[in-house]
Amino acid sequence: MKNTRMRAAVAAVSLTTLALGLAACSTDGGSGDDDGATEGAAVTIDDEHSVGAMDDFAAGTTFKATEPVEFSLMYRDHPNYPVKEDWSIFQHLESDQNVTFDRTDIPLADWDQKKALLIGSGEGSELMPVTYPGQETQFVSGGALLPVSDYLDYMPNLSEKIEKWDLTAEFDNLRQDDGKYYILPGIREIPDVQYTVMVNEQMWSKAGITEDPATWDELGDDLKKVQDANPGLDYAFSDRWTDTQTNGALLNTMGPNYAAAGGWGYNNTWYDQDSGKFVFNGSSDAYKQLVSTLHGWVDSGVMDPEITQSDDQAKQKFVSGKSAAVTSNTQEITVYRQALADAKKDVDVRLLTIPGGPAGSNLPASRLSSGLMISSKAAEDPxxxxxxxxxxxQYYSDEGMEFAQWGVDGETYSKDGSGVRTLNDDIGYNAINADAPKKLNTDFGYSNGVFLLANGSSQDLLESVMSDEVKEWTRAVLESKEVLPVAPAARLDEMELEQASLLDTQLKDAVEAATAGFITGQRSLDEWDAYVTEMDGLGATQLVDTYNTALARQEG
Structure with a gap:
């Protein structure tokens, strides 16, 4: 690392000030003739802006700048692996790719806020990773972001994977009203399946349960059997990841099986495939079914009604045997096993195959994840x-992704003739070599979301860091599930975006509060019709009409 710059914290500003800052930040956005307001328009990069570029760069070609180049990077500093100047990843990028970074380090806790403030004040870096699709929209009208869709001709690895992995429809959904998109998302060859319910196998066996439930309703029945068979339980199920958003992970996982979006994945609009129109998700019959399922669990006494508890509280209840099931994921199962071992508990745990629901056994359509934005000012740089x-x-070639995931062959891992990768014995990552003294991310900088999108993207890389147990579970889920069709995205114009944003937050807050009340029984489901009227009063119908108007416009 040649040059590192730490920026001081940016003072908080009002939303109005931020909006003004975004509107004031503009640029011509290209180094060539940017006359492409239509989809597919390309921009030519001239020699003046090609310093360090390779003449023969193509898909599968190792990138190495023809002379040293330094890129500005807005760096998300994760507390689990704080950035280090001597990381191997920085050293190899400098020696092998001729690339160094001028970093702006931002702690994870402040990441989204400070990223927005820096962009709004015109201080966005050339590279701004760890950005989820949709988060870029707020910066588009101000001209702060590069319309990356204009430059796909210069990105052969990404272009190849879009075609090979059949991602065209999902990339088209990233387009704004001008027909361009302004984010390069993380991409996955296979759907992302990580979250489900983890169970105490001994308690499950004591209840005589030998098969995974086919539906979430059947899981509720199983929880009742477990509760009855294990009188020492406070609750058969006590949820985790629910303190900042009601049942965030659980409702997100359940939602596609009800034809609704919930929890972390909640959106106010849901595209109804049958009608070909958007509906208001939070007051739909499908969302009511979703919420009613969890209300039924609470009402029957099998689910802990404490839905604002911390992660640590939920974990402690499971480890101490006060609950028999908890929401978990493919990484956390290892953490639970270690916690049980530390507590000298001889307990087997396993992940349930994700159940189905009234709408089928489904996974969400999108295979896009956290990606990166590029500052429009980058187009002016040599x-x-x-x-x-x-x-x-780095982000889309097989070689670059393998490097970001595993490090360097012979230094951090070895690879045999059949392509199987093995971490060095003294290096660990998640469940691999869990007791090793060094960690792949903490001590070397690899397997780091700043440089590795979508946890590796390709099925090969995704499975390469899975335990056999997780690999088998993942394949079983994918075989049992149907991926929902990609819904069209309504491309709102600037005025529509402004109107929608005013409604969106207040509606989400109201739905969140009502969801918590309905699940815990603090608000009766008999009041659902009144709740629907309340949502209309807050602008639910107006919001849906805005989306459907935009959809009709783009469909011609």
Whole structure:
């Protein structure tokens, strides 16, 4: 690392000030003729902006700048692996790719807020990773972001994977009203399946349960059997990841099986495939069914009504045997096993195959995840073309992704003739070599979301860091589930975006509060019709009409 810059904290500003800052931040957005307001328009990068770029860069080609280049990078500093100047990843990028970074380090806890403040004040870095699709929309009208769809000709690895993995429809959904998209998302060859319910196998066996439930309603029945068979339980199920958003992970996992979106994945609008129109998700019959399922669990006494508890509280209840099931994921199962071992508990745990619901046994459509934005100012830099080539290699080539995931063959891992990768014995990552003294991310900088989108993207890389247990579970889920069709995205114009944003937050807050009340019984489900009227009063119908108007416009 040649040059590192730490920026001081940016003072908080009002939303109005931020909006003004975004509107004031503008640029011509290209180093060539940017006359492409239509989809597919491309921009040519001239020699003046191709310093360090390779002449023969293509899909599968190792990127190495023809001379040293330095890119500005807004770096998300994760507390589990705080950034270190001597990380192997930085050293190899400098020696092998001729790339160094001028970093702006931002703690994870402040990431989204400070990223927005820096962009709004015109201080966005060339590279701004760890950004989820949709988060870029707020910055588009101010001209702060590069319309990356204009430059796909310079990104052969990404272009190849869009076609090979059949991602065109999902990328088209990223387009704004001008027909362009302004984010390069993380992409996955297979759907992302991580979250489900983890169970105490001994308590499950004591209840005589030998098969995973086919539906969430059947899981409720199983929880009742477990509760009855284990009188020492406070509750058969006590949820985790529910302190900041009601049943955030659980409702997100359940939602597609009810034809609704909930929890972490909640959106006010849901595209109804039958009618070909958007409906208001939070007051739909499907959302009512989703909420009613969890209310039934609470009402029958099998689910802990404490839905604002911390993660630590939920974990402690499971480890101490006060609950027999908890929401978990493919990484956390290892953490639970260690906690049980530390507590000298001889307990087997396993992940349930994700159940289905009234709408079928479904997974959400999108295979896009956290990606990166590029500052529009990057197009003015002499090394602009080299920057695009580096991004394409690092985030979308098989070689770049393997490097970001595993590190360097012979230094952090070895690879045999059949392609099987093995971490060095003294290096661990998640469940691999869990007791090793060094960690792949903490001590070397690899397996780091700043440089590795979508946890590796390809099925090969995703499975390469899974235990056999998790790999088998993942394959079983994928075989039993149907991926929902990709819904169209309504491309709101600037005025529609402004109107929708005013309604969106207040509606989400109201739905969140009502969801918690309905689940815990603090509000009766007999009041659902009154709740629907309340949502209309807050603008639910107006919001849906805005989306459907935009959808009709783009469909011609």
């Amino acid at each position: 090394h602009f073309k080299a920057l695009l080539q580096y991004i394409d290699w």
